[in-house]
Amino acid sequence: xxxxxxxxxxxxxxxxxxxxxxxxxxxxxxxxxxxxxxxxxxxxxxxxxxxxxxxxxxxxxxxxxxxxxxxxxxxxxxxxxxxxxxxxxxxxxxxxxxxxxxxxxxxxxxxxxxxxxxxxxxxxxxxxxxxxxxxxxxxxxxxxxxxxxxxxxxxxxxxxxxxxxxxxxxxxxxxxxxxxxxxxxxxxxxxxxxxxxxxxxxxxxxxxxxxxxxxxxxxxxxxxxxxxxxxxxxxxxxxxxxxxxxxxxxxxxxxxxxxxxxxxxxxxxxxxx
Amino acid sequence: xxxxxxxxxxxxxxxxxxxxxxxxxxxxxxxxxxxxxxxxxxxxxxxxxxxxxxxxxxxxxxxxxxxxxxxxxxxxxxxxxxxxxxxxxxxxxxxxxxxxxxxxxxxxxxxxxxxxxxxxxxxxxxxxxxxxxxxxxxxxxxxxxxxxxxxxxxxxxxxxxxxxxxxxxxxxxxxxxxxxxxxxxxxxxxxxxxxxxxxxxxxxxxxxxxxxxxxxxxxxxxxxxxxxxxxxxxxxxxxxxxxxxxxxxxxxxxxxxxxxxxxxxxxxxxxxxxxxxxxxxxxxxxxxxx
Numbered sequence: 185x186x187x188x189x190x191x192x193x194x195x196x197x198x199x200x201x202x203x204x205x206x207x208x209x210x211x212x213x214x215x216x217x218x219x220x221x222x223x224x225x226x227x228x229x230x231x232x233x234x235x236x237x238x239x240x241x242x243x244x245x246x247x248x249x250x251x252x253x254x255x256x257x258x259x260x261x262x263x264x265x266x267x268x269x270x271x272x273x274x275x276x277x278x279x280x281x282x283x284x285x286x287x288x289x290x291x292x293x294x295x296x297x298x299x300x301x302x303x304x305x306x307x308x309x310x311x312x313x314x315x316x317x318x319x320x321x322x323x324x325x326x327x328x329x330x331x332x333x334x335x336x337x338x339x340x341x342x343x344x345x346x347x348x349x350x351x352x353x354x355x356x357x358x359x360x361x362x363x364x365x366x367x368x369x370x371x372x373x374x375x376x377x378x379x380x381x382x383x384x385x386x387x388x389x390x391x392x393x394x395x396x397x398x399x400x401x402x403x404x405x406x407x408x409x410x411x412x413x414x415x416x417x418x419x420x421x422x423x424x425x426x427x428x429x430x431x432x433x434x435x436x437x438x439x440x441x442x443x444x445x446x447x448x449x450x451x452x453x454x455x456x457x
Numbered sequence: 458x459x460x461x462x463x464x465x466x467x468x469x470x471x472x473x474x475x476x477x478x479x480x481x482x483x484x485x486x487x488x489x490x491x492x493x494x495x496x497x498x499x500x501x502x503x504x505x506x507x508x509x510x511x512x513x514x515x516x517x518x519x520x521x522x523x524x525x526x527x528x529x530x531x532x533x534x535x536x537x538x539x540x541x542x543x544x545x546x547x548x549x550x551x552x553x554x555x556x557x558x559x560x561x562x563x564x565x566x567x568x569x570x571x572x573x574x575x576x577x578x579x580x581x582x583x584x585x586x587x588x589x590x591x592x593x594x595x596x597x598x599x600x601x602x603x604x605x606x607x608x609x610x611x612x613x614x615x616x617x618x619x620x621x622x623x624x625x626x627x628x629x630x631x632x633x634x635x636x637x638x639x640x641x642x643x644x645x646x647x648x649x650x651x652x653x654x655x656x657x658x659x660x661x662x663x664x665x666x667x668x669x670x671x672x673x674x675x676x677x678x679x680x681x682x683x684x685x686x687x688x689x690x691x692x693x694x695x696x697x698x699x700x701x702x703x704x705x706x707x708x709x710x711x712x713x714x715x716x717x718x719x720x721x722x723x724x725x726x727x728x729x730x731x732x733x734x735x736x737x738x739x740x741x742x743x744x745x746x747x
Contacts (some may be wrong), residue, residue: 197551198558203547207580207620210591214583223482223589266477271472279469280462286472294484296733298681300702301726302711302721305490306483328483331476331581360468389573391684396710407575411688421583427581435571438562446571447520448562450625451632 196339208432210330215425222421237426246401247427250409255434257405258387264327265334265383266376272331273338274368278350294332299392301382317402322394326387331436333386334379341375342368376450381438406431488726491632509550513720523721525696526704529611530728533686533700534679536615537622542576544619545626550660552627552635563628567581570624573685581695582618582689611688614698618685622678626671633667648679666740673736680729699726 202209216224216233241247275281276288306325313319345368353367369376394405401409410431413424439446460693498509517523532618569577584591585603593600603613641663645655686692691709692699699707702725707716 194558196744197555198565200551200563201548201562204620205565205568207577207584208572211580211583225589225672225677228591228594268475271475275469275472278739281466281469281473284725286623290480293730293733294480294676296729297484298644298677298702298722298729300705300722301729302484302487302491302722303706305487306720307710308490309487324479325483328479329477335476354659360471384572387573390567391573391575391687392706404483407573407684410573410579411575420587421472421586424579425583428576431576432572435573437569439567439571443560443563443567447632448626450628452691 186353210429211425215424215429216420219422225290237422238430240420241426241430242422245423245427245429246404246412247406249401250404251404252428253401254388254406255317257319257326258384258434260319260323260381261326261387262383264323265330266380268327269331269334269338269379270364270368270376271353273335274337274364277339277342291332295336295369297329297332299329299390301380303392303396306393307396315398319322319398320405321397322403322405325393325397326390329390329393330386333384336383337379337449337452338375341372341379345371354411363428372443374448375452377442378445379451381442381446382449385435385438402418434438475739491719491722491726494716495723497716499715500713501629501715509716513717516717517720517724522696522699522704523701526699526701529696530680530700531701532611533615533618533682533698536612537679538618538672540615540674541626542672544623545671546630546661546664546668548623548627548683549630549634549664550656552631558615563631566624567628569621570628572621572684574621575688577617577621578685578688580669581613581620584614604690605694607695610694610698614686614689618682622675623686626668626675629667629671630664633664637663668741671738673733673740676732676736677729681725682730701728733735 196453213230215237216235217230218232218234221230236295249399276291281287310321313321340352347369349367350363353363355383358366389407390405391407391411394403395408395411396410398404404412410424410427412419413427413446459507477629495513496508496510497506498512517653523574552559552566555562572580582604585593586602587593587602590603592600592603601609605611637660641659642655645659650658681702682700684707686698686700692703701721705718705721705725706719707718708714712718722737
């Protein structure tokens, strides 16, 4: 009896959460609905499913280009943030530094930095350096913006690595690069994955900078392309739904396949202290 | 200083060089620049560029659009953070109480959080559609023009934001609940504490600190929120969803008032920092120790 009540409870929670995700599932359904049935509801369910909206988005819109841009920019941002972030985090976690408290405070403060505060000078800077409409411009800005959080998360993970491993490496005469290559990075792998995921998602989802620094499709990312999705006479709801689903594909895959790392990254630092 | 210490210090500087360089060039330098811009009258299309002292800031005092945006920002932030905290705790407790299906539950919850805010805005734009939106179809004859009615637009935007960001609060709480040793609850049971007493006397106090942290993160995000209203309503109707960030953006890039827009962004920056400082002060004093 007790047992069956608990099972009912488990199912109820899942049903409630599935209901919570309805905005997503409704858009998913919309993306497969025939054009003529979009604005004619009820009935809620379509008479048949069609791939027409996806065909239009892939063949006639700028979304494929934007997908490529976003994949490239988010990947490069993640790499750059990690390349700069791992040594930075190591220094913060392990090495003696003058003014370390101040530095930590600066890092924490910059995770709170609002994008709007620097968007105007960065725009002038991008224009002066001819970096508007380029991957490089967005990657630099995204990576430096993600860097404080990257360092904060990685420093937490590095503190969990046993000190002995590093000391052994030092005794063996490994230099700084050897230390990273053979000790820190292998032991840091799960934390690295969590941090990389969050950085990737940040860059994939970022809108303000991406919108401001792009004029053409050369570096237009997914959120920008979706926000600017063209409608000639009326709003193409089905096409927008298909485009929105394509934009959500990488985040959804990450959430479902790599949930463990994602949760670990999200809760790192916050829970332990 | 021993040789080892000197070597470590050199290592530290080498390790931090890329970070200092990147943050210096792309955060600190623009940060100083924006302060400088905010002290100028600068409207490139009219070739206006001169020093204005604190004029831009003085104007904010009498700018009713600024005060309206400040009010909207406050309502948006308080409304969405309060709802997120309440719903987030409920979701975390529900998932924590589950025996099976936690993985699926977390996936469903995180789905909303992982979406780009622009996608979230598009999902809700479609849900709010006046005639074919799922919400109005469900409401039948009680349907409303969610994004077009000045009284409803801000609540509609808040709801869309809450949907996408509540899971973050829930995940933090859930992780905290996982870290509570089972003995705590067993002891409560032995002492004969009922379910309600366990919840109010044990579980919620244990969540105090993490909730404050989650609220801090969410408040900072809500204060600088931009995508959701920019895409969903563009600040309208009649400016009812125009937050300070949206106003700053429009001044900078739509009316091209580089100086005045920069002053607005400096205000957003100061606001964010003040709020962060206040939260950290509360966290420090440890009134909600857990």
